[in-house]
Amino acid sequence: MTTATDLNQPTLEHGAPAGRRISLPVLLLIIAGALALTSIVRLITGANGITNVSQMSTALQLAVPIGLAGLGGLWAERAGVVNIGLEGMMILGTWFGAWAGFQWGPWTGVLMGIVGGALGGLLHAIVTITFNVNHIVSGVAINILALGATRYLAPLAFEGHQGGSAKQSPPVDSLGHFSVPGLSDGLESLNDQHWFFVSDIAGLLGGLVTDVSWLTLIAVALIPASWYILWRTPFGLRLRSCGENPVAAESLGVNVYKYKYLAVIISGGLAGLGGVFLSIVANPFYLEGQTSGRGYIGLAAMIFGNWMPGGLAIGAGLFGYTDSLNLRGGSANVHALLLLGALLLIAGAIWLAIRKKYVxxxxxxxxxxxxxxxxxxxxxxxxxxxxATPYVVTLVVLALSAQRLRMPKANGMQYRKGQGK
Known part of the structure; x- marks a missing residue:
């Protein structure tokens, strides 16, 4: 029988087996090393675009919907519910956001997009938690249902309005963008000097403070907010206990059904917010097929991040950056990154040899x-x-990180109230 003491062991409290977490100083050192190596590649190849402010700003914009979808997956899976339906919930967010946005304003669209995604989460919760349907089957069904529902509703809602059609909504007003006065221009000027390492850091930071949407700011703030709620509050501990050992949690008085329902509904709302970003910020209108698999990439970012908000943010940033190569000097930048990939592989081989893993x-x-x-x-x-670069990077990163992953113990398992008695 698992006791209250068991629920506070390092495995649950930190989301990974003790001794396998990377400390913050080590993580920062790894990031600095990767950035320095990228700077070397930039100097060798002359591909200054790989770390300029515009590239990083575009990468941030592309990372936000992926990160929000991944954050939605994190909330659900920390409570023990696999959410393959993130893609469908994002689709609902794009449609509901644009539908409400062009009629009543963009902020109303944001709220309705969250509601649309949350409705998808509620459906997933009813099917998986109450009726114990396989989580994967339910998620795939929601993806299909959301796609079919929006295809049916789009002509009814958008045709007859100026700029609207069966596959596209009328334009939605902008939420607005901002740049940090002084800091944005200063970092951009420093980035234009093309100095080793310093200019690359300026490009990275400049992308975070230049032409940023208010919704981007909200999305970034949700990362530390989720960490605090899930790891530093009693509510978060109870929710995570449902994903680790629901029987033990129930024995301690936790209403497992309630916490699972809340987690999956929040998960859907976050995915819906990612969809809103696509239909109001990235593009000022809904467009059929707008999500382009970002819900699945968000799920991959969550897994890469080992079910932790910080790792998820790094994964979303990585995938957003590779996706941004399609929009800004793609061929030249990807060619330069081949050299970076080769150097990283050689460095990895040296590390493996030091650890005596010679094969x-x-x-x-x-x-x-x-x-x-x-x-x-x-x-x-x-x-x-x-x-294909974003999808190839997704597969490679997941393959390389698979051995260190540790998902919640009861993730995807069926649960019935009182089954431990």
């Missing part, structure tokens, strides 16, 4: 040599490779 080190060196040969033997990469 893995040899394989890593071989792959790194092939990537380096690809870089040296070409001047650019095909456009198809540029378009």
């Amino acid at each position: 893995k080190a040899a394989i890593t060196v071989l792959v790194g040599a092939l990537v380096l040969a690809w870089y040296a033997g070409t001047d650019e990469v095909p456009n198809q490779v540029v378009s």
Whole structure:
């Protein structure tokens, strides 16, 4: 029988087995090292666009919906409910946000988009928690249902309005953007100097304070807010206990059904907010197929982040950055990043050799040599490779990080009230 003491063990409290978490100083050192290596690649290749302010600003904009979807997945799965339906909840968010936004204003659209995603979350909660349907089956069904429902509703809601059609809503007014006075211009000027490391940091920071949407600011604030709620409040501890050991949680008086329902509804609302970002901020209108699989990439970012908000944010940023290569000098930038990939693989091989994992080190060196040969033997990469880069990075990152992952113990398991008696 699990006791109250068990619920406070490091595995639950921190979301990962003790001794396997990366401390903040080490994480910052890793990020600084990666940025320094990127700066070296920039100097060698002359591809200054890979760290300029515009590139980073675009990457942030593309990372936000992915991060919100991943954050939605985090809330649900920390309570033990797998949410494959994030894509469908994002689709509902795009439609509801644009539908309300063009009629009653963008902030009303934001609220209705959250409501639309939350309705998808509520449906997922009823099906999986109350009726114990397989979580994957329910999520896939919600994705299909959301796509079909919006295709049916779009002609009814948008046709006949100026700028509207069966697949597109009328334009929605902007929520507004802002740049930090003085700081934005100063960082951009520093970035234009193309100095080693310093200009790259200026480009990264400049992207965070230049032409930022108010909804972006809200989305970024939700990352530490979620961490605080889930890891520093009694509510968060009870919610996470439902994803680790619901039977033990119930024995301590936790209403497991209530916390699971709340988590999945919040999950849907966050995914819906990600959809709103696409239909009001990224584009000022709803467009069929607008999510383009970002719900699934958000799920991948959550897994890459080991079910932790900070790791999720890094994963969303990585995927947003690779996606931004499609929009700004894609072929030249991706070609430069081949060199970065080769150097990272060689560094990884050295690390594996130090740890006496010689077979893995040899394989890593071989792959790194092939990537380096690809870089040296070409001047650019095909456009198809540029378009596929975000998805390839998703697969590679998940494959490389799989061994350190630790999901909540009861994630995806069926639960009935009183089953521990």
